[in-house]
Amino acid sequence: MEENVTATQEFAAEAVTEAVVPEKKKRKPINQQKLQDNIWGWVFCLPLIFGTVLFVYVALVMALLLSFTNYNIFSGGVWEFLGRMFSGDQSVFDMTMVSDRLQQGATYDPFYWYKYAFTEKVWNGPGDYCINNGIYVNAMGYTMFNTVFYLIGIPIGMVLSVFFAVCMSRDIKGGSVFRVLYYLPCVASTVAIIYTFKLMFGKTGVFNTLLGTDVPWIIDESYASWPAGNLFWSQGLLSKTMIVIMSVWKGLGGTIILYVAGLSGVNNATKEAAQIDGANGWTIFWKVTMPDLYPVIFYNVVTSVIGGMQIYAEPELFFTSSTQVNLYTSGYVSLIWFYGINDPRGAYASLGAAYGMILAVIIFVLTLFQFWLDSRKKD
Amino acid sequence: MENVINENNVPAQEEVHYSTFRHALGAVLAFFGFSSKTHRASKKRAKLVGDIVTYIILLFGAFIMVYPFWWMIAGSFTNSSMGAVGPFEGWAWWPTTSTFNTTTLYEIGGFYNYFELFRNGFTSSEFAPGYSYWRAVLNNLIYSIVPVVVGVVTSTMAAFSFAKINWIGRNKVFLFLLAAIMVPGPSIMTAQFVLYDSLGMLNNAAVLIVPGLFGSIMTAFFIRQFLYGLPTSIIEAAKIDGAGYPRIFFGFIMPLALPAIMAQGLLSFMGCWNNYMGSFIFINQQSEWINLPHAMYVMNKVYEGRRDMGPVIAASVMCVLPVIILFACFQKMIIGSLMLTGSKE
Numbered sequence: 001m002e003e004n005v006t007a008t009q010e011f012a013a014e015a016v017t018e019a020v021v022p023e024k025k026k027r028k029p030i031n032q033q034k035l036q037d038n039i040w041g042w043v044f045c046l047p048l049i050f051g052t053v054l055f056v057y058v059a060l061v062m063a064l065l066l067s068f069t070n071y072n073i074f075s076g077g078v079w080e081f082l083g084r085m086f087s088g089d090q091s092v093f094d095m096t097m098v099s100d101r102l103q104q105g106a107t108y109d110p111f112y113w114y115k116y117a118f119t120e121k122v123w124n125g126p127g128d129y130c131i132n133n134g135i136y137v138n139a140m141g142y143t144m145f146n147t148v149f150y151l152i153g154i155p156i157g158m159v160l161s162v163f164f165a166v167c168m169s170r171d172i173k174g175g176s177v178f179r180v181l182y183y184l185p186c187v188a189s190t191v192a193i194i195y196t197f198k199l200m201f202g203k204t205g206v207f208n209t210l211l212g213t214d215v216p217w218i219i220d221e222s223y224a225s226w227p228a229g230n231l232f233w234s235q236g237l238l239s240k241t242m243i244v245i246m247s248v249w250k251g252l253g254g255t256i257i258l259y260v261a262g263l264s265g266v267n268n269a270t271k272e273a274a275q276i277d278g279a280n281g282w283t284i285f286w287k288v289t290m291p292d293l294y295p296v297i298f299y300n301v302v303t304s305v306i307g308g309m310q311i312y313a314e315p316e317l318f319f320t321s322s323t324q325v326n327l328y329t330s331g332y333v334s335l336i337w338f339y340g341i342n343d344p345r346g347a348y349a350s351l352g353a354a355y356g357m358i359l360a361v362i363i364f365v366l367t368l369f370q371f372w373l374d375s376r377k378k379d
Numbered sequence: 380m381e382n383v384i385n386e387n388n389v390p391a392q393e394e395v396h397y398s399t400f401r402h403a404l405g406a407v408l409a410f411f412g413f414s415s416k417t418h419r420a421s422k423k424r425a426k427l428v429g430d431i432v433t434y435i436i437l438l439f440g441a442f443i444m445v446y447p448f449w450w451m452i453a454g455s456f457t458n459s460s461m462g463a464v465g466p467f468e469g470w471a472w473w474p475t476t477s478t479f480n481t482t483t484l485y486e487i488g489g490f491y492n493y494f495e496l497f498r499n500g501f502t503s504s505e506f507a508p509g510y511s512y513w514r515a516v517l518n519n520l521i522y523s524i525v526p527v528v529v530g531v532v533t534s535t536m537a538a539f540s541f542a543k544i545n546w547i548g549r550n551k552v553f554l555f556l557l558a559a560i561m562v563p564g565p566s567i568m569t570a571q572f573v574l575y576d577s578l579g580m581l582n583n584a585a586v587l588i589v590p591g592l593f594g595s596i597m598t599a600f601f602i603r604q605f606l607y608g609l610p611t612s613i614i615e616a617a618k619i620d621g622a623g624y625p626r627i628f629f630g631f632i633m634p635l636a637l638p639a640i641m642a643q644g645l646l647s648f649m650g651c652w653n654n655y656m657g658s659f660i661f662i663n664q665q666s667e668w669i670n671l672p673h674a675m676y677v678m679n680k681v682y683e684g685r686r687d688m689g690p691v692i693a694a695s696v697m698c699v700l701p702v703i704i705l706f707a708c709f710q711k712m713i714i715g716s717l718m719l720t721g722s723k724e
Binding site: 036049066079167180182187205210356367 | 429430436451467469537540545552565566567573574590593625660675688691702703719
């Protein structure tokens with residue numbers, strides 16, 4: 001009995017201590033766990049946050065601030081310059097140095113570069129100013145036209161890649177081999193591909209040889225005698241078409257893979273039900289497959305438009321131009337690079353930043369517009 | 380043929396209305412897998428014909444996709460040392476003036492363009508003194524290994540923190556980082572140029588290495604998607620056993636997420652290997668730190684002046700080859716990762 005009693009007492013005591021201790025322990029460890037969570041959560045994120053803030057957000061704020069000033073490469077340190085701006089020094093807005101670029105002289109105008117971007121006229125024509133077959137044009141308008149022209153590749157690439165993706169997602173052997181082959185151009189270096197295509201598009205190059213045509217894809221030496229306006233519409237459009245062909249070829253594989261993945265998620269039961277109801281393949285594709293594929297298509301279009309607005313290397317490498325922006329083919333980004341970083345007359349980082357801000361706004365509005373279209377479709 | 384033309388269920392009354400020609404047409408259509416009013420094609424035949432058509436379409440597409448690569452290889456054996464682009468024109472499969480055919484110029488033989496590239500390709504007054512092809516390859520390796528390896532680890536760390544650790548303000552920080560994707564790279568290009576200049580990173584290796592060390596948001600985003608698939612119970616078990624978060628991360632998460640990490644790492648390796656714009660904008664052409672695509676751009680200018688494009692195409696082959704080989708080795712992993720992205724969106 002005694003043993004029993006002691007046992008029960010011990011048990012009770014143990015129970016008491018257990019009841020007490022866990023309550024103590026329970027409160028403390030949870031707090032500690034939360035502390036650990038918070039500390040380590042921040043620590044693990046810190047590098048990425050630091051990198052993003054420094055190289056994206058700080059740069060973005062700097063670009064926005066600089067676009068209102070007259071900062072250029074020779075203005076000294078950028079931090080000291082921004083400090084002057086915040087201490088109320090009006091000289092950072094002094095545009096007298098560059099007012100010769102615009103007809104009306106401007107001083108102390110924060111929006112000088114934005115006005116400049118929309119109203120300036122640059123010489124567009126072969127050769128020098130003294131040869132009288134060029135015109136003065138707005139560089140932003142011309143390059144924006146080129147950039148929008150390159151966007152033609154997006155619908156073409158979309159139709160082709162949906163077509164090939166549907167073919168690949170049939171139940172055939174070797175489908176994965178085709179996926180790999182179609183993806184090859186995506187991993188290849190743009191520079192290498194461009195130098196190859198540049199030779200392939202020659203006057204009697206492969207394209208003209210295989211097709212039996214004689215299309216002058218690339219501007220040749222004789223262009224110096226052409227009037228600039230005509231050159232933009234005849235030669236410029238041909239050259240731009242060539243770049244569209246190349247970028248469709250290069251981008252096809254990536255979208256095909258996304259569509260194949262999207263197609264594998266299409267509901268098979270719905271398809272079979274439609275088949276039993278007597279729908280043919282065409283109807284099934286439009287009424288069952290496409291609605292299921294729609295989110296992938298939307299994602300693809302949004303990302304390709306954002307990427308397409310930033311086209312730079314392709315036209316720039318196809319048609320080397322060192323002294324000024326090649327208005328026949330260059331994309332909008334060339335302006336940012338040329339006027340902001342590389343202008344031999346003196347590169348104004350401020351002008352490049354202003355062009356960049358305009359581009360950011362355009363891309364943002366385009367993306368919003370697409371999301372608006374998407375939301376309208378759902379109603 | 381009897382199996383193919385399966386004319387059951389055709390009512391006898393209606394048969395009268397069809398002409399002989401219509402009957403024959405129906406038979407032919409049925410042979411190719413199309414059902415019509417007179418003949419019904421068998422499903423097997425329809426599938427077979429569909430497969431054959433699909434193969435023809437896919438093979439045609441694959442030919443278009445691969446042909447420029449073949450042309451590139453063939454072009455690198457073109458003897459263009461006589462000048463102009465003439466040697467590159469008028470042929471489609473193999474150059475008419477191949478380096479294998481000419482014996483007069485070189486003791487080296489068919490690989491003349493490659494030898495020219497390795498010896499003299501990247502040495503002219505346009506380049507920094509002492510720059511060579513091998514220096515360009517070394518630079519490219521540094522630029523595409525160091526930032527990628529470190530950056531993938533930091534991205535995975537952030538992804539782990541977002542996917543598996545509960546901390547205050549996590550979602551807000553994630554949205555804050557995700558919003559940075561919306562900022563177009565070119566629009567902050569000049570500000571970055573000025574920023575790097577003030578940090579003393581311009582015109583040396585730092586500009587292509589340091590920003591990559593902090594990881595990329597997209598990589599973190601995709602690895603986060605992958606980590607959501609891992610069971611949280613592993614982490615709970617490790618916590619109960621007394622492991623801290625660093626131990627959990629390096630001991631469990633890294634090995635478990637290795638496929639996703641490898642795929643993202645390989646993709647960013649390829650991106651860095653082909654990164655022409657970064658080097659072109661932030662590194663001076665006369666610097667010895669320019670990378671391979673940038674050096675190819677300079678080389679193209681020099682050799683276009685000499686009207687000798689063979690070595691440039693050889694350089695293109697040598698630039699594309701490593702990436703293609705890498706992709707061929709890991710294609711299953713890379714394509715699988717890309718497909719995962721597609722099905723997630």
